[in-house]
Amino acid sequence: MVDTLETLAGVLKEKGFNVTHQRLIIYRALMESKDHPSAEDIYNQVRQTDPIISLGTVYKSLEMFENLGLIQRVNTLYHTARYDADMSPHGHIVCRKCERIMDVFWKEPPEFPLNKSQKHGYRIDGMSIHYVGMCPECQKKKP
Amino acid sequence: MVDTLETLAGVLKEKGFNVTHQRLIIYRALMESKDHPSAEDIYNQVRQTDPIISLGTVYKSLEMFENLGLIQRVNTLYHTARYDADMSPHGHIVCRKCERIMDVFWKEPPEFPLNKSQKHGYRIDGMSIHYVGMCPECQKKKP
DNA sequence: ATTCTTGCAAACGGTTTGCACATAC
DNA sequence: GTATGTGCAAACCGTTTGCAAGAAT
Numbered sequence: 256m257v258d259t260l261e262t263l264a265g266v267l268k269e270k271g272f273n274v275t276h277q278r279l280i281i282y283r284a285l286m287e288s289k290d291h292p293s294a295e296d297i298y299n300q301v302r303q304t305d306p307i308i309s310l311g312t313v314y315k316s317l318e319m320f321e322n323l324g325l326i327q328r329v330n331t332l333y334h335t336a337r338y339d340a341d342m343s344p345h346g347h348i349v350c351r352k353c354e355r356i357m358d359v360f361w362k363e364p365p366e367f368p369l370n371k372s373q374k375h376g377y378r379i380d381g382m383s384i385h386y387v388g389m390c391p392e393c394q395k396k397k398p
Numbered sequence: 399m400v401d402t403l404e405t406l407a408g409v410l411k412e413k414g415f416n417v418t419h420q421r422l423i424i425y426r427a428l429m430e431s432k433d434h435p436s437a438e439d440i441y442n443q444v445r446q447t448d449p450i451i452s453l454g455t456v457y458k459s460l461e462m463f464e465n466l467g468l469i470q471r472v473n474t475l476y477h478t479a480r481y482d483a484d485m486s487p488h489g490h491i492v493c494r495k496c497e498r499i500m501d502v503f504w505k506e507p508p509e510f511p512l513n514k515s516q517k518h519g520y521r522i523d524g525m526s527i528h529y530v531g532m533c534p535e536c537q538k539k540k541p
Numbered sequence: 542a543t544t545c546t547t548g549c550a551a552a553c554g555g556t557t558t559g560c561a562c563a564t565a566c
Numbered sequence: 567g568t569a570t571g572t573g574c575a576a577a578c579c580g581t582t583t584g585c586a587a588g589a590a591t
Contacts, residue, residue: 273545273590295580309548314581330473330528334556335580348512348520357518367489367508367527375500376534377491384510385473385526391519416565416570437556452573457556477581478555547588556578563572 266323277301277308281316285326286340291347291356293335329356330385346384352393359386409466420444420451424459428469429483434490434499436478472499473528489527495536502529 263282264274272278284300285292292300298313317338320326329337331349337356346359367382406425407417415421427443428435435443441456460481463469472480474492480499487507491500510525 271545275546275590277547293580307548311549311582312547315546318582328475330475332471332473332479336475346510348518348522350520351523357520359512359516361516365508365510369491369502369529373502373504374531375491377493377500377529377531378537379491379529379531380494381530383528383530385528386512386520386522387524387526388517388520388522394521414570418565418571420572450573454557454574455572458571461557543591545588545590547586549585549587551583553580553582555580558575558577560574561572562574563570565570566568 263325266325270323272319276305277312278316278319280305280308281313282320282325282340285317285320285338288340291329291337291339293337295335297338330383331356332387346386348386348388350390350393351387352389352396355390355392357390359384406468409468413466415462419448420455421459421462423448423451424456425463425468425483428460428463428481431483434472434480434482436480438478440481473526474499475530489529491529491531493533493536494530495532495539498533498535500533502527 260279260283263279267274267278280301281297284297288297288300290296294313294317295310297317298308298310301308301313317326321328321338324342326338326340327342329339329347331337331347331354333349333354335354341358344364345361348357348359349355365384369379403422403426406422410417410421423444424440427440431440431443433439437456437460438453440460441451441453444451444456460469464471464481467485469481469483470485472482472490474480474497476492476497478497484501488504489502491502492498508527512522
């Protein structure tokens with residue numbers, strides 16, 4: 256996560272990309288969100304202040320931020336991609352019913368280094384830990 | 399993973415589902431595959447012996463097997479769902495370029511019990527560990 | 542002035558759905 | 567004979583793409 260929008264602007268400039276109003280508000284919406292929103296969630300959020308922004312722009316900006324390593328997509332088993340501006344090491348718990356996602360933090364983030372044979376020749380760039388379960392609200396509902 | 403197709407038939411009967419030719423060959427195709435195929439991969443495989451099977455049936459059967467806990471969907475960040483008949487605890491390495499998936503086994507499969515505050519009230523049903531990287535073939539290609 | 546970016550709308554692709562016919566039991 | 571499952575095709579929906587108009591530098 257970039258600490259401030261000024262830092263985002265710095266990264267964009269440094270890489271030769273323009274600093275646009277849309278990129279700033281999209282990044283801010285994700286940074287201020289705590290519930291791992293989808294592209295459409297972000298779109299609905301930013302539309303409140305910029306009613307003519309397009310969903311396509313949201314997708315293009317999110318893809319760019321991800322390529323720059325500023326945000327991550329969260330791994331779920333479901334149809335819709337979810338995003339997270341928090342790049343510190345942490346896991347996720349996903350509700351199998353409503354797909355709500357919560358963060359899991361550890362005092363010491365777990366590490367699972369792989370040995371040579373486990374790597375199968377891959378270069379490893381990252382690791383994620385992911386729990387599946389049911390959130391408190393969905394546990395109360397009838398099946 | 400169910401050891402044999404006879405066991406699959408047993409599970410289906412026990413739950414009140416019919417044992418059909420299609421379900422048997424779909425499960426077998428997945429069980430015998432080592433590369434975490436997509437629904438369409440499985441469809442192309444079973445079509446070789448049963449040319450009039452439909453892709454819809456493949457999807458419906460896979461969903462049923464997943465609900466019965468006989469197979470799992472593999473967590474990738476990409477558009478297409480991938481399936482695995484191996485239900486023993488293991489992780490996956492996914493190539494960010496070609497999306498090839500390899501298994502990761504440990505002598506002692508890692509466990510990460512969560513404490514009360516980490517669970518956020520969720521009931522936890524499972525955990526998965528997931529590496530992102532680049533496979534040997536894609537490392538050789540130019541970007 | 543030039544390059545990059547946006548908004549729009551159509552296209553795309555994996556998945557789901559509805560239903561008449563077929564199959565398992 | 568009845569309930570369940572299949573094949574087919576259309577619908578669905580999140581995402582991507584192409585391009586003319588607009589904004590950033």
